[in-house]
Amino acid sequence: MRGVLTVGLVMLAACGAPSTSAVDGGNVLDAGATADGGTAALNIEASWITSPLKRLDNGLEVHLTDATGEHVEGANVNIALYMPAHGHGAPAPTVEEHEHGEYHSHAVNFTMAGTWEITVTATKGELTASHVLTAVIP
Amino acid sequence: MIRAGAIAAAALVVLSGARAEAAACCVSASAFGLGRLAVWENGAVLFTAAAAPSPGSWNEHGHYIANPTGTSDVELRPALTGLIALKPRWLLAGRMPWVINARSADGRSDVGHGLGDALLTTRVEAIQIGEYAHVPGVAVNLGVTIPFGTSMARTQRLLATDVTGRGAWALGAGVTLEETWRGTWYLQLSLGSTVPLPMAGVLPGHSQRFGPTFDTTVAAGVELRTGLVVSVIARASYETQLHVDEAPVPDSSALDVGVGPAVSWRFHPKWTVQAAVDTGVFVDGLGDNTPARFTATFGVRHAFF
Numbered sequence: 001m002r003g004v005l006t007v008g009l010v011m012l013a014a015c016g017a018p019s020t021s022a023v024d025g026g027n028v029l030d031a032g033a034t035a036d037g038g039t040a041a042l043n044i045e046a047s048w049i050t051s052p053l054k055r056l057d058n059g060l061e062v063h064l065t066d067a068t069g070e071h072v073e074g075a076n077v078n079i080a081l082y083m084p085a086h087g088h089g090a091p092a093p094t095v096e097e098h099e100h101g102e103y104h105s106h107a108v109n110f111t112m113a114g115t116w117e118i119t120v121t122a123t124k125g126e127l128t129a130s131h132v133l134t135a136v137i138p
Numbered sequence: 139m140i141r142a143g144a145i146a147a148a149a150l151v152v153l154s155g156a157r158a159e160a161a162a163c164c165v166s167a168s169a170f171g172l173g174r175l176a177v178w179e180n181g182a183v184l185f186t187a188a189a190a191p192s193p194g195s196w197n198e199h200g201h202y203i204a205n206p207t208g209t210s211d212v213e214l215r216p217a218l219t220g221l222i223a224l225k226p227r228w229l230l231a232g233r234m235p236w237v238i239n240a241r242s243a244d245g246r247s248d249v250g251h252g253l254g255d256a257l258l259t260t261r262v263e264a265i266q267i268g269e270y271a272h273v274p275g276v277a278v279n280l281g282v283t284i285p286f287g288t289s290m291a292r293t294q295r296l297l298a299t300d301v302t303g304r305g306a307w308a309l310g311a312g313v314t315l316e317e318t319w320r321g322t323w324y325l326q327l328s329l330g331s332t333v334p335l336p337m338a339g340v341l342p343g344h345s346q347r348f349g350p351t352f353d354t355t356v357a358a359g360v361e362l363r364t365g366l367v368v369s370v371i372a373r374a375s376y377e378t379q380l381h382v383d384e385a386p387v388p389d390s391s392a393l394d395v396g397v398g399p400a401v402s403w404r405f406h407p408k409w410t411v412q413a414a415v416d417t418g419v420f421v422d423g424l425g426d427n428t429p430a431r432f433t434a435t436f437g438v439r440h441a442f443f
Binding site: 054085086089093111114115138 | 198290
């Protein structure tokens with residue numbers, strides 16, 4: 001059974017500020033959700049598939065919906081990794097689209113132990129939304 | 139008296155410098171000091187080979203965390219160093235390392251290698267050792283790090299084994315004080331700072347700059363018999379906060395501390411072999427935001443005179 005570790009729900013219009021949630025080795029530190037005051041148009045729900053998180057081959061599931069709750073298909077979803085304390089990133093994981101607005105990556109690889117920021121960005125037409133997760137990798 | 143100090147200093151600075159390059163995250167660089175020549179030498183070439191396994195790391199809160207089972211990280215660093223006397227008190231030195239990384243995690247292993255960051259330094263001896271009674275030798279070092287290596291921002295490997303440099307030019311300056319006693323004992327203190335220049339391309343649309351690093355190295359030793367010098371070296375390096383778009387990044391400063399013995403044996407007037415060990419103290423608080431390393435270095439030096 002797939003273990004969902006963290007769910008970050010974000011409702012953002014284009015250029016909205018990203019929301020954040022955090023995971024410490026698989027334990028939820030803070031799962032936050034933000035909205036932009038009712039003008040939301042693209043929603044990102046991000047969930048870790050892997051538990052606990054490790055250095056390599058972590059799975060991340062992204063679910064996109066619009067303001068009415070309908071699945072958003074055909075979007076461009078990118079995942080960027082960054083380690084703020086060291087000032088570097090890691091190669092961007094590949095993302096595959098599945099049905100019903102689901103997007104999966106099974107190759108979220110962290111090049112070293114430490115605290116990482118994982119930024120999920122989704123673009124559909126002129127709409128862009130992003131969501132930032134924080135994870136501590138042992 | 140002069141001979142003992144000269145041999146020891148030449149051995150120490152290069153060997154401890156090799157450790158310093160592996161400090162902090164992902165190959166930092168101390169851009170000052172590459173040792174010196176004895177007063178009778180016109181130049182020298184030194185080959186060193188360092189092996190530095192990492193048993194863990196200190197997180198950004200100074201807690202030491204050992205590697206999980208199945209995770210390993212070993213850095214090998216052969217390097218070629220050249221020193222040439224431009225004038226009696228003025229030398230030019232350069233070092234070119236080759237970096238090899240062997241890492242394993244989660245059942246996967248990888249080995250990568252490549253040219254590391256080069257270091258070019260110059261040293262001016264304001265006061266030579268023994269020039270004045272009861273006054274230590276004083277030397278000023280200036281240097282520049284040339285980022286030939288592959289930085290983390292350009293890694294293409296799963297475990298970043300192709301990372302061999304920091305990706306930033308850096309300017310360094312330092313001063314070395316050295317005193318000898320009774321012809322056999324010496325004490326050397328080196329203080330320096332390295333200032334990396336801003337980088338682009340790490341975060342799209344943003345400028346990033348590593349903070350200045352402040353280094354201190356203390357070395358003390360004795361010449362046990364002709365040509366054989368045994369020393370102890372202690373060092374500390376503090377890197378200030380990283381800046382993105384000139385704003386400091388919280389918890390991004392780093393502390394790296396190490397200590398270990400070194401031995402230098404001049405078995406021929408022109409040949410010296412050197413060996414050194416440098417290790418961090420793997421407990422909370424004696425490191426911050428940096429990998430832990432145990433570094434063993436072996437070197438062979440040939441002098442020209």
